[in-house]
Amino acid sequence: MYGAETVQLKRGLLNKALRNVAIEEGIKIELGKKLMAITQTEQSATAIFDDATTATADFIIGCDGIHSATRKAIFPNAPNIAYTGLLSTGGFTKLDNVADLYGSIRMTFGEKSFFAYAVSNLGEIWWFNNISHAKEPARNELNTIDMSQLKNTLLELHKNDPKPIADIIKSADAIELYPIYDIPFLANWHKGRVCLIGDAAHATAPHIGQGASLALEDTIVLAQCIRDLATVETAFEKFQSVRQARVQKIVREARKVGDSKTVPSKFQQFFRDLLLPFLVKYEAKKMDWVYSYKVN
Template sequence: MKAIIIGCGIAGPAMALALQKVGVQAVIYEAREAADDAQGAFLGISPNGLNILKEYVALDEVLTDYTPGRIRFFNARNKAIGVIDNAGQLSRYGSETVQVKRGLLNGALRRAAQEAGIPVEFGKRLLSIGQREGTVTVSFADGSIAEGDLLIGCDGIHSAVRRAVFPNAPEPEYTGLLSTGGFTRLDDLTLPADAIRMTFGERGFFGYAVSTSGEIWWFNNIAQATAPRRHELDQSELAYLKGRLTALHKNDPEPIASIIERAHSIEIYPIYDIPFLDQWHQDRVCLIGDAAHATAPHIGQGASLALEDTLVLAQCIRDCAGLQAAFARFQSLRQARVQAIIRQARKVGDTKTVPNRFQQFFRDLLLPFFVRLEARKMDWVYGYRVDWHRKLI
């Protein structure tokens, strides 16, 4: 069988490598004109994701620069109000949460796919999909077409595959938060820290960590009730963003103001999720990763879930009789888990919206208990394993 994979982010190359394990040859089609491993910010990847990632790449290749995943929380007066400690993760799950640069992760997966002989074609923006007589035909914006026996949509939250196959599917939901972030260096803050410091500031949430190379990786969340229009934020000027963030965090503890001031570039995104998509597959087409079930980033699970999907779907294709049965089994094995994680991420995101002083007082008081409770609740998330050798049928 020949598979068409749309999207060469995280899920795409991992899916192609998983399909190769079960004898399906894939070609990856990516909209971007070329690989750009310097693009994007950073993301958390937890044991459940790392344990799958190890199947595809040597972790050393991704962990050339990283920050730990332990989190210390502070209130707007810089008082420590909670900690999520990952100390037991290594012995319990075999890996420990880290933050990595998105480009390094994407690049390592793409190279692993290419080295395994999987072609990656750039400049291929999917426009439409046709399914007829056991064949999937896709057309791209450059006028070319491709044919295959199956198609896996790995094209992210604003998936063109999802729109083509399910034109009436709900659009991603705006969660009421914007996220900004970037990389900065400060002369007096170069030693890798033992944790990410997250501050519930007076009017916004701010997190930063110092990476193994001495770079500060930071992000902030801004509560904004109405969704920006698509691409509205793309052209935001650096000076405008610095001004907006400086005003938002003006009463919050240092080094927040210095980090913002010294930032040489700032990315800004609205945060969306897809709480529920009824169908993930139709005939010979199946969605995985953010295309099927995007989650808000507050518990750092989007990339890990996308990686989990790849191995489970390959296992279903290996063991089920026919593609429809495989895709249906895949959705039934995955949907409850991803929906629960999406709900939990929303809940955590809601604690970042700006409460009044009265609410702040109780949040600061209760957060240590809340954090301990949430950390215990992550066991079923981090402990997820795919038993590759188990036959599904």
């Protein structure tokens, strides 16, 4: 529909491909360094790492994710990331008789919880579920839940949902469990010679699968701004002004989709299931602005 085929790939592969291109282009990559602080002058910015080394450059781009140390360094009073009221579980597994599902993603608004899975061309099942959980878990609270406890919880939540959901859960060797956060609004993405991109500036909940796409779009737009404008400050300003409206709209849309995954009453469930086939078509059309976007 948008002139491109859907390709499902694990993010490690994408990271590897991007890293290889960067290395081919002669870009130096240093691993194992943790950013702790940033200092700036009129002419340069300096990153200070946990091994006491530093790196000074004309500018710094903070692409260090939702918990960004760069954001904390330049905006110590920025609002905290926001818990969205949902937990997510997920993993990879194998089952027989699912190869015919390759190329599509099956999503189930279940009786008590949301479940989705896709089948890779190697026959592996990639799955995730969302659990409505109003109270933000305390730090490390989720680490205390063991695998069999988690499996039983998932099996209970999905006991009346269609096959093969229960089989997928039963066959899982490992299950990830994490709370879902976003950044509803960050007024400024840059300060002096430092600029935030990707999740560091505008983390979105994963419900419409756009976080990585937004981060990639950012890189292209920011590179163009730096190439075309006279100073880094004007480039950063232009970058934010070009990108902010789109990313805020996506962050809000993802929240809305996430909110529709909370547990419905029997009454709501009846109407949801009745209307869903029509809504899916309507929603797909409504999302045209997300997928037809061209980075110019």
